[in-house]
Amino acid sequence: MTYVFQFGEVFRYWHWLQEGVAVTLTFAIVAMILSVVVGTFGALARRSRHRALQVASRIYVEIIRNTPFLVQLFILFFGLPAVGIRLGANLAALTGLVLYNGAFATEIIRSGIQAVHRSQIEAGLSIGMSRAQVFIYVVIRPALEKVYPALSSQFVLLMLATSVISAIGVDELTSFAGHIQTTNFRSIEVYVVCICIYLILTLILRSGTRALGAWLFAYRRRSKLAHLR
Amino acid sequence: MSVVRLNAVRKRFGPLEVLKDVSMEVERGNVVVIIGRSGSGKSTLLRCINGLEPIDGGEIFVNDRKLTRDERSLRVLRREVGFVFQAYNLFPHLTVERNITIGLTVVHKMPLPQAREIAAQVLGKVGLLDKLDAYPDELSGGQQQRVAIARCLALSPKVMLFDEVTSALDPELKGEVLKVIAELAQDGMTMILVTHEMQFARSVADRIVFMNDGRIWEVGTPEQVFSAPKTPEMRLFVSGAL
């Protein structure tokens, strides 16, 4: 038995793949931004003086990190309608991705906040800032900067995790691979091409986040050059 | 009228009693220099006055208002008490100018243009007007400390606390910072400063407070304390420090 690879059969559906990539990236980017917000509040709750908030944040993180994303999605998409909450595939997928990634972001951002030195907080307090003001103006930006590399790798993991939302019928790259494969029966070629696309997306996201970081935290670069002047 | 008044203040860290019955008063326009061996409780005393550490006994008054643990009144207090740290503690992610204006805009709700005028004014005072747009990492230690003083000054505090602000600096950089402090003293700023620079203490202080083992051991004018120390501990300290 010889199998003749026909990659041309896959590229005929290039527009589908393009659409899949667009949807995949949209979900990844939107979910990432929202989960940084969730993670910031999660980390704040964890450091709050109210015990109930601490415990709630802890339980959220542990439950999410210790159960499969696929099962979380099934609960959101198939389970919630049982109690009258009908999210629809796209919203369930986005909610799932944000809740899922938000738990990891919580842990990452928490470590970043911990790494901001106490003296910085005291300096803020000493000029009369409230605790909330200290957090907003003094703590959060250096904290996010410290964990930026960790958040960047988390972003790549999130993008890869979006393939799972195909399981509840969201039409992203993995779904389109399935569609093409049931249309032209060139399953191996389709999956090889799609895996390559994911790999390229990973590489693009890595260099993209690096460039974004350099821009966002430009003052770091400037000060590294300071000794040359 | 006294700007700062401490009445039988006590402070402990777990089993360690760091301040034992400390009482003192600082008059408006006075410069009080606190000296003493490392670990004698000098920093803790300053931190208590600024409410960074809660006290376990006694009372602290700033402008005749009693210091409590209430968040809001602490914030009001801190607007009147400036603190300059040994390690500068500038905000690394903000420019020099923003380091100074942030307290004005965020805490005092001042419009930015007005805050920037003040920033320029205080930076001029510490001789760093040209560093407005620099980031802290781009400055020398002495310059950073002068910015920290300017940040504090911008909020026009009633009293400024200095905790060993030159001890992290190389000897050749100490002078520029001490000069700024001496000028502030000349302008009539009320100050409490902890320092190991004895010559400087002598020249700038109205009163010297010698702390030992968590207590105020000896108080007097520089002349009295340095030339005619009353206690053996002070005598030993002076002979070692000078």
Added chain:
Amino acid sequence: MGIRYFTFNDVLYLLDATKWTLLLSVIAFAGGGIVGALITLARISRIRALRWFAMSYVEVLQGTPLLMQLFLWFFLLTLFVPVKLPATLVAAMALTLNASSFVTEIWRGSIEAIPRTQWEAAASIGMSRFEQIKHIIAPQAVRIALAPTVGLLVIVIKGTSLTALIGFVELTRAGQLVSGVTFEPLRTFSFVAAIYLCLCWPLSAVSQRIERRLHVGRTPERGA
């Protein structure tokens, strides 16, 4: 099959399916350990081509979705192996290879955390490269690698859930089947999630405890 309620029998069925989740996890973890050890050796080898191979191997497996890897293996094995393979084998193979890439990352990081001077000291007393690794480097690296390796077990267990999507009946697939006949998806999948939680939470806790004891913060936990 008509509509019926979520009963004790369903609970038993799900617990029974958990057996397969566990079996698959153990195979993938053990297999991943063995393959990962070999790839790690390649990764730190002095032969450039081997290092390059190991690097690309990890890059591809970590830079693409596990679900896609499962699909590709599924179709590859169906097409090129003349006998019909059970889904178990496909799942075990895909998960093993995927786990091995994590293992390589963890162990390489641990080995790199050992100071250069340890290699030199071992070399200076006349050890061969293999002896250096065996007697000096590996024993120290194992301590560092322990916490993330236990954490990897959690990632592997969660990863097995994706095999449900190629038709392997483990816990998640069993949950789908139960919810299909009982029409009680919320109760079913909550119960499924609870079982995963019981399997994974203790492991996470152990991993965190080891990590804290060793004071080596590294290798952020990764999800599937």
